[in-house]
Amino acid sequence: MGLWNSFFARRMPSVNSLHVEGRRLLPTYSTDSVSPGLPAREVTKVALRLKYQIEQVIPCELDESSITNPNSSIITNDVKRTAEAAGGEEYRSCVVFCLLVCSRWFKLQAIDELWDAGLLQCRAIACEVIAKQIIESEKDENWLMKEALLKRYSILRKGEETDPMNVVERAVDMHALRVLGSSGYQKCIKYLWRGWFVQDDEDPSRFIEYEDKDNTDYWTHLNPDRMRVPMYQNVLLIFFSLLYLGLYTAVINTVNPSGDIDVAEGLLYTMTLSYLLDELNKIMKIGRYYIGFWNVFNFTLYTLLAVSFVLRMVALGHSSNVDDTERQHFNQLSYDFLAFAAPMFWMRLLLFLDTYRFFGAMLVVLKVMMKESLIFFALLFVVLVGFLQAFIGMDNTDFDIPVTGKIIQGMANTIMQSPNFEDFEGFAPPFGIILYYIFNFVVMIILLNILIALYNTSYEDISGNADDEFMALFSGRTLQFVRAPDENVFIPPFNLIEIFCLILPFEWWMKPAIYERLNNYVMGVLYSPLLVITASIETREARRIQWNRHCGEADDNIHQEWEELAADVDFDATGSDDWGKIVHKTKPNVEVPTTLLEIRELKDQVRALTESIRALEARQEQSVVNGELGNGATS
Incomplete structure (x- = not known):
């Protein structure tokens, strides 16, 4: 069943996350304190209306390109306008959310009804295409x-309201690439990334604008609360990761023969403790849905360093005499564990560089390849x-030659494409060598080629859609900061200060308002070097926002060089230039296929010809009538 689900997920990439209605990356609020923006019953009714519409629009299985084509004859403007009208004027804001709900419903139905999986997948795609439009x-x-x-909405599920979610969160959790790649969605992500939209402290169900984003006063932006901005948190994470790597490099290249812990090694183990506590804190607050590839990777790295630290403590427990072999043994073992983690230290940097397009697209490919490797x-x-x-059974028949270790080693060498046939030539002849040949054929010819084919397919799928995949990864990274589980941002290793200097001594007895003020003071001191820089950046951005608003442009508009004389050559203005008229006359109609245009032209010609013939017939009949009347008068 697991193999089938893995295979089926390749056709529907978002199926893996569909079994839970409210799956979250890093929830920042308690569901008891968040109320949905609209009544859940009414939102569910809107979703049902949309589901009915999609079932009528897609009555049979269609080619995916016929649905996703920008000039699709199936998802027309009329279909889009009908979908927008599903919520009426009162519930219009939840239509996009309900389309994602319908997409999830169709994908869940496709898992249960495999005989209609193609049809249901087409309907799910149609939901995302309409939402994007x-x-x-x-x-x-x-x-x-x-x-x-x-704005966060809920639906009814088994008579109960689901956890409130918004379109930004649901699209990331469902991996709805078409919605994630839409211009409006990415602009919203950009605003969240820059901190221009922040979650309302009083009402966690909604987001509000950062009211001082156009304020050019430097001191206004020197605020510890601005450390909630995902962009600034990401910069700090990269800085501390480079510092962490630098400390490790210094420790591994300066081995202490005496076994004493120097300053660099002490800082390295302290930062390891902070990262380990941060991972455990998130797992406890979020649960099993937080556990992913990078979490397991980081936890393995921190475990190796913890083992190295424990061994160092054991070594320090022995005599400091140079001739103490036990102390030397544990010191050497501690450094061996430390050196063994070197590749993981460098690979860990990729986790924090995924906000850059090159590394982000590469990480998406690696992630999909790792999933395909499960098959x-x-x-x-x-x-x-x-x-x-079979090999162990043959080994048990020969009580004089135990070769179990060689069997396991030989099979492992085969997997690494380095078989050793000599060890099996004298093993239970002729069965041992024949069975080993068969094993090599199955593993090296069949299974490894299957793995290569899976990797090739994954690479083609991702590389052909690299931009949308990167935007999905970037959106997920942004939401990890926006959905942070704590209101006060203490990035490791500063979380040690929060735990041992704030939470343990003060939080349990201090009033919330006073405790919050204390946290702001501590954050202001800790982040003061970065806040000095960010305040300067935001002041400069505020001037640009004011200029854009003065020019009637969007806040995030960037003035391009070709826009310098755009006002002097307005081709759309009436009577300004004949160039606009010439272009409009000669431009092709890309919205309608050429064949259809020719058919329409032919229909117009046939219609004109038909009208001409009818007019001619009418004149002939009138002439005959007039002739008969003339003859009658003469008589």
């Missing part, structure tokens, strides 16, 4: 971001167990 066609960007994308390792495990049991 609605987002990109909305002219009021402020309403789009605040009401449609960032290979599942098949390999079954094959290994079968052949290992």
Whole structure:
């Protein structure tokens, strides 16, 4: 069943996260304190209306390109306008959210009804395509971001309201690439990344604008609360990761023969403790949904360093005499564990560089390849167990030559494409060598080529859609900061200060208002070097925002060089230039296929010809009538 689900997930990438209604990356609020923006019953009714519409629009299985084509004859403007009207004027803001709900419903149904999986997948795609078109066609960007994308809604599930979620969160959790890649969605993510939209402290169900983003006063931006901005948190994480790597490099290249812990090594183990506590804190608050590839990777690295530290403490427990072999042994073992973690230290940097497009796209490819590897390792495990049991059975028949270790080593060498046939030539002849040849054929020819084919398919799928995949990764990274589990941002290793200097001695007895003020003072001191820089950056951004507003542009508009003389050559203005008229006359109609245009032209010609013939017939009939009347008068 696991193999089938893994295979089926390749056709529907977001199926893996569909079994939970409110799956979250880093929830920042308690569901008891958050109320949805609209009544859950009414939102569910809107979703049901949209589901019915999609079922009528997509009555049978269609080619995916016919649905996703920008000039699709299926997802037309009329279909989009009908979907927008599903909520009426009162519930219009939840339409995009309900389309994602319908997409999830269709994908869940596709898992249960495999015979209609193709049809249901087409309907799920149609939901995302319509949602993307609605987002990109909305002219009021402020309403789009605040009401449609960032306001949280719930639906009824088994008679109970689900946890409130917004479109930004749901699209990331469902990996809805078409919605994630829409212009309005990415603009909203950009505003969240820069801290221009922040979560309201009084009402966690909604986001509000950062009211001082256009304030040019430097001291206004020198505020510890601005450390909640994802962009600044990401910069700090990269800085401390480089510092962490630098400390490790210094420690591993300056071995202490005496076994004493120097300053660099003490700082390294202190930072390791902070990172380990941060991971444990998030796992306790979020649960199993927080555990992913990088969490397991980091936890393995921190475990190796913890073992190294424990061994160092054991060594320090022995005599400081140079001739103490036990102390030297544990010191050497501690450094061996430390050196063993070197590749993981450097690979860890990739986790914090995924906000850059080059590293982000590469990490997406690696992530998908690792998922595809599960199919290979599942098949390999079954094959290994079968052949290992056969070899051990042959080994048990010969009581004089125990070769179990060589059997395992030989099978491991085969997996690494370095088989050793000599060890099996004299093993239970002729069965041992024949079985080993068969094992090599199955593993090296069949299974490894399956793995290569899976990797190739994954790379083609991701590389062909690299931009949307990177935008999805960037959106997920932004939400990890926005959904931070703590209101007070203490990035490791500063979380040690929070735990031992604030939480343990003060939080349990101090009034919340006073404790919050104390946290702000401590954060102001800790982050003061960065706040000095960020305040300067935000002051400069405020001047640009004011200039954009003065020019009637969006706050995030960047003035391009070709816009310098754009006002002097307005080709759309009436009577300003003939160039605009010439272009409009000669431009092709890309919205309608050429064949359809020719058919329409032919229909117009046939219609004109038909009208001409009818007019001619009418004149002939009138002439005949007039002739008969003339003859009658003469008589």
